[in-house]
Amino acid sequence: MTDRRDPLLKVEGLSLSYQTRQGELQAIRDVSFELARGSALGLVGESGCGKTSVANCLMRLLPDSARLSAGRVLLDGQDILLLTEEEMRLLRWRRISMVFQAAMNVLDPVYRVGQQIVEAIETHGVESTEPAARERVARLFRLVGLDPKLTEHYPHEFSGGMRQRAVIAMALSCDPDLMIADEPTTALDVIVQDRILRELKDIQQQLAMSLIYISHDIAVVAEVTDVVGVMYAGRLVEMGDTADVFRAPAHPYTAALMSSFPSISGERRPLISLPGEPPNLSDPPQGCPFHPRCAYATDVCRVEYPPEVRAGSHRAACWHPLDATLVPQG
């Protein structure tokens, strides 16, 4: 039996590597988090930090070169990494759906947009007849702010914003428990971006659906999520309630991210750009992976990976947390 108070999703010690020509690339290391029913979690970090890889693990849509070396992904207490491919197929979209990062080509150019959504609805038997499925698509289109007539059009007739709305409608089509949105608005212009973001937030609350929102833009994440996780070099370096993390970031990387983006919700911060780039994951630096770019780095940071410090649900992995209320446990 599942208890409503149990988390919907529980990720424990997830580690993933890709086999590449340069050798083994550790894209995710020991990532753990929980997601409550109906709440929104943000994953933030620069490009190449492993956010998309985490999302793909949850969908179990990994290339042949990927190897899951450790960890569990519990959906309602059931480890989906142990399911057969067929069981996993029936779970995809029905329980976990996804809005992809590169939204421009997510819709197949040779089919009508509505048809592509009907296809998902029929595969999972969400509606029993075709007219019912079409009616459902029309409802979804209205929900995401598209004219239902557009279901009969082809993807190339849509603008970028319309396509992304259609993709969101597609992700909602089977009433999933969890929707993953991977940089859903990155390719769009700022005004459309903002509008879609708000609508997404509204829909999520209206449907009481859980959401994982992935972005490199920490200001956007602040706007839509209840809980936020900051990723760096394949690790979850800080995690906590969005309000806590933004009020008092503990990890220097989080602080740097916050200052390098202008906040879209008003007050202006001085723009400090973050120097350098995330490390190459096939050959990460020793100790704390952030140390080559960190203003607070000391000798210990260069040798040993930092222990976890915590205050309640707020946690970070840093030798010198900026918020001194976070302390090592045990």
Next chain:
Amino acid sequence: MVLTLFLIITLTFFLVEAQPGDYASFYVLNPDLPPEVKDQIRAAFGLDRPVWQQYLIHLKNTVTGNLGVSFGNYPRPVIDVLAERVPRTLVLFLTATAVSFYIGFFLGKAIAWRRGGLFEYATTISGAVLFTAFTPAFALMMIWVFAFKLGWFPVGKFLDPLVWRGADVSANYVFGNMLLSAGAFIVFALLVMLLLKRFGRAVPSVVALPIVLGGAAVIVAAWAISGIGGLALDIVKHMVLPVATLTLISFAGTMLLTRNSMLETIREDYVMAARAKGLPDKQVRDRHAARNAMLPVVTSLVYSLIFAIDGSVIIESVFSWPGTGLTLLQAVRSEDLPLVMGAILFIGVLSLLAHVVVDVLYVYLDPRIRYQ
């Protein structure tokens, strides 16, 4: 289209005109022709007039379907000879193209989808070998193996005179009926598929195959009781080897192209999305990856068709198949100029038609083109 046709006519005229001993003298000096025919020709073609007038007359004659009289088949008009030979070529090449496209596409998508197996390795290598094979050598090898060594099929030609001795119908009559049957069958099969697509969800698609097979059985039965079934069978026997050879040569190209095209579409986001939607593996492969991979393959179809028509000269001579290619070759050898021009014209027209058909097909397959 009309312009291209005009260019073809003009080009053939002046090519022949440029031969030593011009167009006119070929007609008139041919010793096989009785004198009264020579007079007729002189009058009809205005051979005493300047070249440009001859050209205009030629143009008018061609457009009105008057291609002249064949020297080699005197007194049959060229158009009549072609009407007999053209269907034979078309049947050979359309069958081979359809079969090779189907097999090539099927194998191509399968090997791209299941990468890295022994199966992929074997098919890709043999595909590359067939693709680069020297056509005449390969055709001779096929004859040697299947006709001489195994004796499964006749060596060449269109029919076996021994079988036809005493037959009270002509080969063209039988062949014409065979074409009609094949055409009727194709229309029937397409109709069945179309209807099933319309009422797709109400009727399971497994009923399609029995219905189509049933149609085929009716046609075969009709032939069996018609009394000329044996003759038709003889023609079919003669067709197998050339069709198989052509198919083997051209399926490899389709297969390799489909494989490459497929390897690209597999990486597209919509294929990932199709999988994310939880569609069954086969549906992801056929409805999304292969459906898009088909587009460049169809474009190449026009080239392979034209290539196949050009190759008809080689294939038809090796198999002594009395189609347009062989006719052209024989006409050139025997200096049967009207027939040469007629055959070239036909090959040009056919290439043009292939172009148009593929264009139409492409518009049907790709909505991005449809709306521009």
